Amino acid sequence: xxxxxxxxxxxxxxxxxxxxxxxxxxxxxxxxxxxxxxxxxxxxxxxxxxxxxxxxxxxxxxxxxxxxxxxxxxxxxxxxxxxxxxxxxxxxxxxxxxxxxxxxxxxxxxxxxxxxxxxxxxxxxxxxxxxxxxxxxxxx
Amino acid sequence: xxxxxxxxxxxxxxxxxxxxxxxxxxxxxxxxxxxxxxxxxxxxxxxxxxxxxxxxxxxxxxxxxxxxxxxxxxxxxxxxxxxxxxxxxxxxxxxxxxxxxxxxxxxxxxxxxxxxxxxxxxxxxxxxxxxxxxxxxxxx
Amino acid sequence: xxxxxxxxxxxxxxxxxxxxxxxxxxxxxxxxxxxxxxxxxxxxxxxxxxxxxxxxxxxxxxxxxxxxxxxxxxxxxxxxxxxxxxxxxxxxxxxxxxxxxxxxxxxxxxxxxxxxxxxxxxxxxxxxxxxxxxxxxxxx
Numbered sequence: 001x002x003x004x005x006x007x008x009x010x011x012x013x014x015x016x017x018x019x020x021x022x023x024x025x026x027x028x029x030x031x032x033x034x035x036x037x038x039x040x041x042x043x044x045x046x047x048x049x050x051x052x053x054x055x056x057x058x059x060x061x062x063x064x065x066x067x068x069x070x071x072x073x074x075x076x077x078x079x080x081x082x083x084x085x086x087x088x089x090x091x092x093x094x095x096x097x098x099x100x101x102x103x104x105x106x107x108x109x110x111x112x113x114x115x116x117x118x119x120x121x122x123x124x125x126x127x128x129x130x131x132x133x134x135x136x137x138x139x140x
Numbered sequence: 141x142x143x144x145x146x147x148x149x150x151x152x153x154x155x156x157x158x159x160x161x162x163x164x165x166x167x168x169x170x171x172x173x174x175x176x177x178x179x180x181x182x183x184x185x186x187x188x189x190x191x192x193x194x195x196x197x198x199x200x201x202x203x204x205x206x207x208x209x210x211x212x213x214x215x216x217x218x219x220x221x222x223x224x225x226x227x228x229x230x231x232x233x234x235x236x237x238x239x240x241x242x243x244x245x246x247x248x249x250x251x252x253x254x255x256x257x258x259x260x261x262x263x264x265x266x267x268x269x270x271x272x273x274x275x276x277x278x279x280x
Numbered sequence: 281x282x283x284x285x286x287x288x289x290x291x292x293x294x295x296x297x298x299x300x301x302x303x304x305x306x307x308x309x310x311x312x313x314x315x316x317x318x319x320x321x322x323x324x325x326x327x328x329x330x331x332x333x334x335x336x337x338x339x340x341x342x343x344x345x346x347x348x349x350x351x352x353x354x355x356x357x358x359x360x361x362x363x364x365x366x367x368x369x370x371x372x373x374x375x376x377x378x379x380x381x382x383x384x385x386x387x388x389x390x391x392x393x394x395x396x397x398x399x400x401x402x403x404x405x406x407x408x409x410x411x412x413x414x415x416x417x418x419x420x
Contacts, residue, residue, distance in 0.1 A: 003281055003420055005316045036143050037276075043394075045397075052186070060232055063219050070218075081342075089340070092334055096331045117240075132394070136385050176416070178418075192380045200372055203358070207356075207373050239379065252322075
């Protein structure tokens with residue numbers, strides 16, 4: 001069994017949800033060397049998130065942004081962590097609800113996602129800048 | 141270290157939360173060959189979820205269904221992704237909140253869950269049909 | 281590739297969110313033997329959670345407690361699982377929203393977390409007692 005690791009920076013994305021499946025596959029050739037295994041994608045930030053959801057229809061990603069903005073409000077009077085901007089504390093909470101990593105089976109050199117599944121970056125800051133991902137793949 | 145992978149379909153479940161721990165153990169004999177390792181259970185869908193929670197009392201699973209139906213409402217006027225039915229966009233959001241996979245330690249050929257822990261399938265569609273799981277186990 | 285596993289009990293924490301990164305690193309020397317790999321931290325309970333979030337400012341952890349107490353209310357009239365106290369059913373729901381495990385890359389014998397990232401224990405019961413963690417690390 002072999003293991004590979006690769007760190008890289010995404011381009012800066014605007015606030016919202018973005019499909020990054022193809023970027024991951026393009027960046028990390030090691031996936032193609034694994035017949036049976038797994039890929040973890042880990043984001044080294046606490047105000048952006050990774051999750052898996054529907055890939056063909058961009059309105060799903062818009063509805064995600066609208067739902068999470070209503071569920072995790074800016075400027076709640078009880079927030080004490082407020083000195084980095086009104087989008088900051090909600091970004092931490094959204095990241096915790098959605099998750100810091102995804103773990104995907106690899107089969108015959110490809111990510112074994114369902115036909116409608118894609119990897120979402122959740123950019124929860126107004127100006128999050130470039131985000132760093134650590135990719136680790138292992139298997140036979 | 142060895143790695144094993146197995147894909148199978150669950151029977152169709154009604155909307156709600158369902159215990160599938162025993163189904164997983166029965167389907168995947170490779171777990172019993174591993175002394176120290178891990179099992180990932182991955183669901184290839186974006187409107188159903190996997191999580192771990194209390195296994196003995198079915199009212200917990202009922203309260204999960206009631207909580208998530210109130211937290212992620214159907215027919216929100218801001219949903220744009222609405223052409224697959226009123227249960228569809230909430231199902232995508234519930235799946236993102238709960239997760240697409242669980243990762244469980246294996247110890248001495250058994251899932252090393254806490255005594256009260258079981259694997260939940262969250263079926264978030266009214267008629268989700270059969271769901272496909274990819275099981276991957278690795279270890280010594 | 282090698283794999284290591286270690287089970288231990290945390291000290292009892294009060295209800296709220298607590299940083300446990302250093303405890304994990306101190307308890308599990310195997311991390312230092314791995315050049316490229318991963319660590320899973322798994323909690324064997326259904327009313328406490330593990331997640332990753334901002335480590336330097338304790339007000340973030342306070343805001344987490346306040347947010348989750350408002351989002352998952354005690355004494356909802358529709359709860360049927362209520363015989364273990366008003367904090368119990370909310371604890372199960374919070375644990376499901378936040379997660380039962382974290383998975384962290386290891387690079388050169390260290391957890392490869394972002395500079396602001398730490399591992400949070402979410403203690404969701406008023407008197408949760410000592411919680412058991414199963415640590416599994418693998419890699420080259």
